[in-house]
Amino acid sequence: MDMAVFDRNEIRRFFGATAAIAAPAVGTLGGLCFAGALDWHWALAGVVVSVAGSMAVARLLLGGFHALRDFAEALAHGEERPAPPPGGRIVQDIARAMLRLWLKERRRAERLAVQADDFGQILDRLPLLVLTVDDQVRIRSANRAAEETMGEGLVGRELVAVLRHPALLDAVDQALMRGEFADVVFSTAAPDRREYKAHIEALRAGDEHTEARRAVIALHDLTQIRKLEQMRADFVANASHEIRTPLATLIGFIETLRGPARDDPDAAEHFLSIMDDQARRMSRLVNDLLSLSRIEMNEHMPPAAAVDLTDVIDDVISGLEFKAHARGIEIEVTADPTLAPALGDPDELTQVAQNLIDNAIKYGRNDSRITVRLFRTTEAPRPVGLAATLEAVGFSVTDQSDGIPREHLPRLTERFYRVDSARSRQVGSTGLGLAIVKHIVNRHRGHLAIDSRVGEGSCFTVYLPLAGRGNGRAPVAAAS
Template identity: 85%
Template sequence: MAGFDRSEITRLLGATAAIAAPSAGTLAGLGLVGALSWWWAVAGMLVALAGSVAVAQLLLGGFHALRDFAEALAQGEERPAPPPGGRIVQDIARAMLRLWLKERRRTERLAIQASDFAQVLDRLPLLVLTVDERIRIRSANRAAEEAMGEGLVGRELVAVLRHPALLDAVDQALVRGDFADVVFSTAAPDRREYKAHVETLRAGDDPGDARRAVIALHDLTQIRKLEQMRADFVANASHEIRTPLATLIGFIETLRGPAKDDPEAAEHFLSIMDDQARRMSRLVNDLLSLSRIEMNEHMPPAQAVDLVDVVDDVISGLEFKARARGIEIEVGAEPGLPSALGDADELAQVAQNLIDNAIKYGRNDSRITVRLFRTTQAPRPVGLAAVMDAVAFSVTDQGDGIPREHLPRLTERFYRVDSARSRQVGSTGLGLAIVKHIINRHRGHLAIDSKPGEGSSFTIFLPVAGSADGARPVRSSAAAPR
């Protein structure tokens, strides 16, 4: 009788014995009278029978009342009516009520603990599964269902995760009670890497009870990507610096040796050295800028920035470069455009990088279109609301365009669609990576669209800050040769 107190059980048995005592006395009296006389024996039997019937009715009435009381408790009544009867019946009823209340409190505590445990499992980033001795999934937390699909419970584990090392670890846990850590990868196209910890769970304290196994999966995919990105970054940065550095060292040795007394060669070599030194300077500046932005990426800016003024200042500084290639920059701003929430210097860097790229990769004698407008359907970063009220800024060129398969990787550090052309135009391969991190810090969104042979369009969306600052007429800034 798990959960019952010893003193309460003793009290219940004592009350039962007290009910049975009258019947025992009646039977003893019957034996004594029967020994004296036959007639007296018959009379005694009748008296005993009548007494037994009376006692039996009294006992049955008390038992029926206790039965009804117990049924009321079983149906969940908080305070059922006390059963009719004497003191003994009342004592038994009170003992039953105490036992019932004690068990109910214990059950409620277990239910709360089970609910809390289930909620904790659902909030863990780990993917947690339990399987039975038939290697069928018995439970799965929310992270597991989000990663592997709903309806996992009841399915065979092999239908969800087919890696041999994992299945072998589960078998060993169920058969021998072992535990193991396994690293494995899922199949393409959605290839992911996991570290699984597999351990035994018993259904009870008896070693012979049926075993279950718990599988905790830690997703290593993002960690592996970051490790690869870091390795690629070090390799690419080293390569980008080593090339101009080797060029500088070579020309310095040449100027000290064979070209020492050749002014014409010295002038040619110094021009190349100047280009390579400026290339290294741009690279170092971009690396420092990227590092600074990443350190502050978790702190969103809170200034109100007039994007029209920012774009005007940037275009004024790039007009000469655009004019040299016969490129016209057309700017259109929506009337009544509100301020954006951001950092003016960083947004100027975004505009500088996007418009400068459009000039570098646009065709000669073409046009760059810059548009500023407001939208209530701007996409938000992952994990936030689907859309937001935003100020948008787009730059569209008339260049060669970018093949669609390259678009997802354009914001990676040192990623280039055409490496030779990028170096020829002086690109460090970090411009769009800087843009992406600035927009992330601003809790905005960067959208890229491109059609080979027609050009590319880069659009940023930034949260609105404050109200409109007044009408801004559409203007055209001709940066073509006059």
């Protein structure tokens, strides 16, 4: 190693090492000389030789140490295969051992990096909102769902600035101080009110003496579940009410016929007519409930038949023509010459057309017109079919009626929802017809569009996937 490149500290180390190596020999020679056992000339010569040899050994050792230091620094800077250091066998063996250790640690670090990346991707794909907090109750990490719901930039913020529910904050404090876990149900403030179930648990890091206090918070959004529970409760209440009303009427008239009206033929005829209407209403309601249940049960299985919509509309109109003529309503049908078969279930599509055209007759004005248009389009308002394409076929039913106020349109397909309850019962509506339409269209992976203008009328449009256009398995033979 060139002494010219040494700095002052290196020179000090060099002479210190030389002195340490030469000291035993110099001390021995000096002792022999003072004891008269060795002539001072030979003693001096021995000292010179010892110092020279010690300098050579010190230079060799320091050179090896410097070479190992440079080799270690090259490894620390990430060089894949740094040049082996110059030096003897011992230096080479140490360098090889360092390289093996470095390669082992690098492979371990790579595995940990892959695991951390996998874990991060898994967390980001979870529907749960996941946060971790430190002992200062500051957010250390947040998955994608949490940032999408609570906003970006969560890391580093205090938890109380994001979630202010006292019971949740108390549970986090208990987890950090005592290592306890807890489940807390809480709601966020309006206007975007949501309900969550939070699971809080302590995380361990370090040994028992240097253990860092952290906690993980997993939030499960219960808002949709609560809405479904409320919808189910409302459905049961509405269904019970709809069945109880005609049932109470039947029971009341039966008691009347058995009592005061037993010998009154005119009253009996009148009551029996009302009882027949109520019984038919109850029968329609039960049939619609069963139909809706059957459709919902199969909603996850899209149909696979090729259906001629022209035949479907013709069959429905043939069955409703008498009812339309009784009110002076004319039904006009127009069909696109490029119309193609739809992918669907012929019976269910018949039910859709039946409900929509029947509603148009019920709510349309006397001596008005209903227009049924069959079409093919490449600009559906939403993708349809399993292929999620904007190319679709379908039909629209437009009536001339009083129309529906715009604020009611989003709820028209809810079960038992009526804009005018009295008129709906008067025309024999069960309140389930459009709900059935919506679920059938959903099963067909289609789209239902509703438009209405007060004083002019309403238009209901059904978009359906084309048969044989990448919408699942090949359709069976055409059905009508």
